[in-house]
Amino acid sequence: MSKLETINSYGFSTKAIHAGESPDPITGASSPNLVMSTTFIADTDAGFSVEGMEDDNSWIYTRWGNPTIHQLEEKLAALEESETAVAFSSGMGAITALLFHLLKAGDHAIISDVAYAALSEITNEMIPQLGIEITKVNTSDPEAIKEVLKPTTKLVYIETPCNPLLRLTDITAVADIARSVGAKLAVDSTFASPAATKPLQLGADFVIHSLTKYLGGHGDALGGAILGNKNDLTPLRKKTAIRLGGSLSPFNAWLILRGIATFPIRMRVHQENALKIATFLEQHPKVKRVIYPGLPSHPQHELAKKQMKNFSGIITFQVENGKEQVKEIAEKLKVIHYAVSLGHHRSLIFYMNNKDLLQTSFHFSTPQQLDSWKQFAGEEGIFRLSIGLEDADDLISDLKQALQ
Numbered sequence: 001m002s003k004l005e006t007i008n009s010y011g012f013s014t015k016a017i018h019a020g021e022s023p024d025p026i027t028g029a030s031s032p033n034l035v036m037s038t039t040f041i042a043d044t045d046a047g048f049s050v051e052g053m054e055d056d057n058s059w060i061y062t063r064w065g066n067p068t069i070h071q072l073e074e075k076l077a078a079l080e081e082s083e084t085a086v087a088f089s090s091g092m093g094a095i096t097a098l099l100f101h102l103l104k105a106g107d108h109a110i111i112s113d114v115a116y117a118a119l120s121e122i123t124n125e126m127i128p129q130l131g132i133e134i135t136k137v138n139t140s141d142p143e144a145i146k147e148v149l150k151p152t153t154k155l156v157y158i159e160t161p162c163n164p165l166l167r168l169t170d171i172t173a174v175a176d177i178a179r180s181v182g183a184k185l186a187v188d189s190t191f192a193s194p195a196a197t198k199p200l201q202l203g204a205d206f207v208i209h210s211l212t213k214y215l216g217g218h219g220d221a222l223g224g225a226i227l228g229n230k231n232d233l234t235p236l237r238k239k240t241a242i243r244l245g246g247s248l249s250p251f252n253a254w255l256i257l258r259g260i261a262t263f264p265i266r267m268r269v270h271q272e273n274a275l276k277i278a279t280f281l282e283q284h285p286k287v288k289r290v291i292y293p294g295l296p297s298h299p300q301h302e303l304a305k306k307q308m309k310n311f312s313g314i315i316t317f318q319v320e321n322g323k324e325q326v327k328e329i330a331e332k333l334k335v336i337h338y339a340v341s342l343g344h345h346r347s348l349i350f351y352m353n354n355k356d357l358l359q360t361s362f363h364f365s366t367p368q369q370l371d372s373w374k375q376f377a378g379e380e381g382i383f384r385l386s387i388g389l390e391d392a393d394d395l396i397s398d399l400k401q402a403l404q
Ligand SMILES: *Cc1c(COP(=O)(O)O)cnc(C)c1O
Pocket: 090, 091, 092, 093, 116, 159, 163, 188, 190, 191, 210, 211, 212, 213, 222, 223, 224
């Protein structure tokens, strides 16, 4: 057995460090090589189209595949316990490739009514304009999915916990429902990360990650990935990843590889810090409501305990007159950056105003959907706080003085 073949028998932290990597056979370099070459010396019998590409072909052109990106894909597959992975230039690059791969005119897809804003926005207009029918439902209620299933349903797309509400969806329950009509289930697991949840083991067909967030972990590189079976992903790589061109830079792949080495330890600290800060916020007189899957007050805490081995590091909370206070709070914060994104070593906070979000991103078709939104986001809006790896006491002091 080669050294790489034994990787699946190792624990999560060992995989994070060693999977996909092997010392350079020529120089003996222990760190992965960064191969910044778009093109590779080809065999004279190599074809010019990706159509003829075999699995074991040598490298040809970086949009088709690259040794550094390949190392990252192998590491991601080991962590997610999937057969394979395809990396993209961003999480959205991965999502659009998946939609283009699975859907054509006349097909129907069911999408979570609250999900990453850019996905919500392309499925409000761009995708329906291609003749693909989209139904948005609150996927945390599996019955709501059952009600809108059609013989033409090809995809059920969920995000758990969803951005920005931190509402959960029961993956096992939804996988059964999708399977009943032969639809594929895709799970955006960016918020949970493979430290918390392994959607493929719960019945999902595809997992999406924005590597920009917890996996990369340092706020310095965009990246995305789709994970799943070789049967699904080998054609996906040929038909969409390579042709649509959302390829990851090998440099970003190398940064993300480096980030993943510490991913399991980071997730433990993200969770530990987040629980302390969520508990602090819940007791703060100015805070009306805190949502964190690790708190017993989360409406789906039982599902969180069942489906998440780590509650991750994102908290949302409501304060009285949030919209009026946001400028002052942002100016007062010294450690926490007022900025979008999440999953970095730095703590980040951003205010999300209901009125804006419901106009631009989330379009609800039933009163139940709006009720569920309000149950999590309140009437006005929420602060989304991504807890970093600073000392929890410093983060608590920072929030204390900013909320005063
Ligand atoms: C950030 C994010 C994305 C998009 O990822 P990018 O790398 O920014 O393109 C998708 N899904 C979720 C849940 C995210 O948080």
